[in-house]
Amino acid sequence: MIGTLGHAALSLAFVSAIFATWFYYRAAQQGGEKNEAIANALFFLKGAFTLFASGLLVYLIFSHQFQYYYVYNYTSSDLQNVYLWAAFYSGQEGSLLLWILSSFLVGLAIIKWTSPIYRAPVMMFMGLTQVFLLSMVSGFPIPGWGDLGASPFRTLASEMPDAPVFQQNPDFVPAEGSGLNDLLRSPWIIIHPPVIFLGFAMMTVPYAFALASLWKRKYHEWIHAALPWTLGANLCLLTAIFLGGYWAYVTLSFGGYWAWDPVENASLVPWIFGMAGIHAMLIQKKHASSHKASIIFAILAYVTIVYQTFLTRSGILGDSSVHSFVDLGLYNHLLLFMLVTAAIGVGMLIYRYRELPEPKKESPVLSREFMMFSGAMILFLVGLVIILGTSSPVLGRLFVDNPTPPDQQFYNNWTLPFGILIGLMTVVTQYLWWKRHDAESLASALIAPTLGASVITIAAVMLVNMNNLAYMIYLFAGVFAVIGNGIVMIKLGRRNPRRAGGTITHIGFAILMIGFLGAAFDRPMVDSQTREYNRAVAAGQVTDDDGFRVNQPIEFVEIEKDRPKLIDGRYMVTFKSAEITEDNRPGEQEYEVQFEDVESGRTFVMRPTVYPMLSNSSPGAVEWTVDPDVRTGWFRDIFMYVAGSSLVDREIARMERENPSQFQSVDQLGPQMADHDPDETKTRVRRGSTIDMGGYSISFRNFIYIDEAELPEGSIIGVKADLEITDSASGESWELQPRYILASDDDAQYAINPAEELPFMDEGMVRFTEIHPDSDEIELAFRGIDGEPEREWILLAAEHKPMISVVWLGTFLLMFGFSVAIIYRWADQKKREKHENEFGPPSENGNDTDDLSSKNKIEGKDEVPV
C-alpha cells in the first residue's frame, strides 16, 4: 500500500519534472511570466512529490517493513535510529533520491536569487538533469516494456519472483532484514554522503549557466552569478572528500586517507575541473577573455560528475574498485544520461563557437591572465590523467585484454610534476594578480620567497635524509608557494581581508602539497629483529623454503601480554589488556596497548578495537574487522590496529563450537593449523606407555581403526588413539579417542585432526596430529593442560605516518579560503545587481573589466604593493 503510494509519488515527480522542463523551455524561448510561473509551480510539485516519497521510504525503514527490497537489504530491526536514518541513502536508489533532493534545494535557491535573464534557461537545464535522475528511481510504468529504472519501493517478491518462498507464499514477509553493512555503521555516514550530493547538485549550476549563456548569447554576465555556485560546489566536494578520507583513515583501516580508488577519483576530478573553471571565470571577469575556457570547464565539471557516476554505478568498474556499485540494470540509463549531458554541452558549444568573444590581442607571457590560464590548463591536464587512469577498464582495452587498473604509481608519478608546476605558478600568478610587474620587478619580488624556500628545503632534506631529487624539488615548490602566497596574504590582510579568499586557498593548497609528501615516508613500526629481517629482505638476502627470494617485508609484531617490546627503536610497547566490551556492536573487543616513549619518558595508551561483522556474515564464517586507533601529532601520527589476537582466535573457536555444522569447514581441515596454533602444546607418546604433563598423566593404550562407513568422504584411512587421561592429584580419569584421518583430493594428501574437547576443563582440547610408525609413536597437541596459562598475545600493526596533520591543516585552510571567497563573490554579485538596477545593465559584451580604473568602482581598491 505505502509502496504503491511511494511508487506513484516518484512517477508523478518524474512527470512533473518533464513538464517543468518543458515550461522552462517555453519561458526561455518565448519569455512571459506565465510560462515561468507554471514551470516553477511544476518544479515545486516535483520537489514535493520527491520529498513525500522520501518520507515514505524513511517511514518504511523506521517501521521495519522488510517486504520491501530496499528495507530488507539495508536495515535490520536492531539498528540504531541514526543508522536507520542513514540507511535511507545507504543504497544506490536512496542515494539517487538524496541527489535529487539536494538538486531541488539548489533549484529553489536559483529561482529565488538568479537574475531573470538567465533564470528560465538555467532552470531548464537543471530540470533536464532532474528528469534523468528521477527516471532512474521512478519505476514509472511504461506499457509493454516494464517499469522505468529501479524504484526504492520494489518489493522482495517482485525482485525475486522465482524464490521458492514466494512461490509457496506470495505474501511472505521476512522477519528480519539483512542489516546495514557493518563498515557503514559509523557516525561519518551521517554527514559524508549528504555533503557530496550537495556538491554534485551545486556543480549542476555552472553547467546550466554555461549552457544558458550559449543559448541566450549572453556570454559574459553569467560568470558573476555562477562563480559563487562553483566555489560552493567545490567547497562541498572538498569537504566531502576530506570527510571520506578522514573516515577511511581513522576507522576503516584502508591504511591511509587516499588510495586513488575510482570512487574517490569520481569526486576529485570534478573538483579539479571546477577549480580550472573558477580560474577561467576569474580571468574572464578581470580581463574579458577566456570566455570559451569558462564555458568548457563549467560543462566538463558536470559531465565528469555524470561520467564518474556512470563508471561507479554501472558495474563497469566491477573488478577494479574495492567499492563500486553493482549494476542495478541502470547501465543504459546512466549511459544515456552521460551521453545527453555531454552531447548538449558539446553541441551547443560548437553551434555558438564562432560567436564567442575572442581576446583582441594576445596577452604577454608575464601577465596575470596568461599565467592564470596556464594554471587552469595544468589543472585540466591533471584531471585528464586521473580520468585516463580511472577509465582503465574501458580505455585499457586499447592495449591489453581484460585490463587491470593502473598502479598507484601511475597517479603519483604524474601528479608530482604537475604539483610542482602548480605550486610555483600560484606564487607568480598571485604576484601578477595584485600588481603589474615586468620581468625585472617580478624577479626581484621573488627573491625573498626563493631564498626562504631554499633554506627551509635544504634544512628539511638534511633533517630527514631525503635522497630523492623529485621529492626535493616538490618540497621546494610547496615551501615556495607557502612563503610567496603568505607574503601576499599578509599584505592583503592589512588592506582588504575580505578579498583574501584566493590567497588563503593557495596557501592551503601549498600546505596540502607538503603534507602529501609525508606519505612517501610512511614506515611500519617494528622491533629491531623484524627491522633487521626487513633490511635483509630489501637487500635481497632472504629466501623462502623453496629457494625463492622473499621481497615482502614484515609489517607487524607479535606482542605478549605484559611483556614490553621495543618498537621502532623508540617506544616500549606493552599489551595491557583485551576485553569484550560490545560498545558499538555485538562482540566488539577493545584492546589496551601502552606506548612508552623512551626518549621523553612519556606514556600514552591506545585503544584499537576489533569486531566480528555479524550482520554481513554467515554463521559459519564470521568475518572480523579492525578499527584502528590513531595518535595524532603535529608532524607525525602513530596509526595502529590489532591484526589478530589470542582473544579473537578463542572467539572464533567458540563461535565454531556453537555452530557444529560449520565446525568441519575451515579450521578443522589440513595440517597447517596444527603447526601454527600458538596455544597448543605438543607431545609424543609411544604405544602402551604413559607420560606426565601439567598435572595429568596421559597413557596411549592402542590404535583403533575407524570403520570406513564412519569416515567422511574423500578419506583414505582413519584411526583413533585410545587415550586415558588421569588427574594426578585426584586420581579421576577419563577416556578419550581423538581421530586422525588421512584424506586426499585431486592432487594432495592431507590429514584431518579434529579437536576433542577435554571433558574436565573449559576450552581444553586434544588433537591427534601425527603418526610416527617407525618409532610406534603418535603426536598429540593439547590445549589447556600444558601446565602453563594460555598465552595472551596480539599482532600489532603500527605505522609511523608523517605529516598527516599537515594534510588536514591544508584542507582546512582551503575550506576557509573557499568560504571567504564565496562570501566576497556573493556580496560582489549582489552589489553588481544593485548597481545594474540603478544605472542600467553594462554594455552587451560585458567588457567592464579591461582597464583597472573602470573596475575599481565595483571591486574597490585593486592594487596591493607586492
Added chain:
Amino acid sequence: MRPRLLFGIIGIIAFTTLVMINFSQSISSYVDFEQAATLSGDNIHVVGTWDNSRPAQFSNETMTFSFYMKDEAGNSRRVTYPRPKPNNFEQADQIVVIGEMRGETFVSRDMLVKCPSKYNDATTPDLSGM
C-alpha cells in the same frame, strides 16, 4: 602559425604520447594461474574466489596469511599474502591477488577483496532459512 600555438600543439602531442605510453605500461591484464606461471614480474593480477574447502589461516611464525583460491578457469592454488586476513575476506564474491607465481604457490604482494555490499548489497538474500 603563431609560435605560441605551435608550441602548445607540440606540447600537447608530447604530453599525450608520454601519458599513453606510461598508462599502457602501468596496467596489466587479468589472467588465471596457468597463464600467470608463464609470465614474469610481480605485477600479475589473478581473479578468482576463495576456495573454502581448504584451510585458510594466518601464521604467526611467518607472518603470512595463506589460503586457496580458485581462478576463473577452476584451477585452485595456494596463495600467500604478507599481511593479516583482509576485511570482508570470507564475504568476498571475488578476490584479485597481485603478485607472482612461484612453483605451485602464488605469492601475492597485494589483494583486492571485491564485495557487492561494500556500499550496496545486491546479493540475492538467502531466504532458504526463513
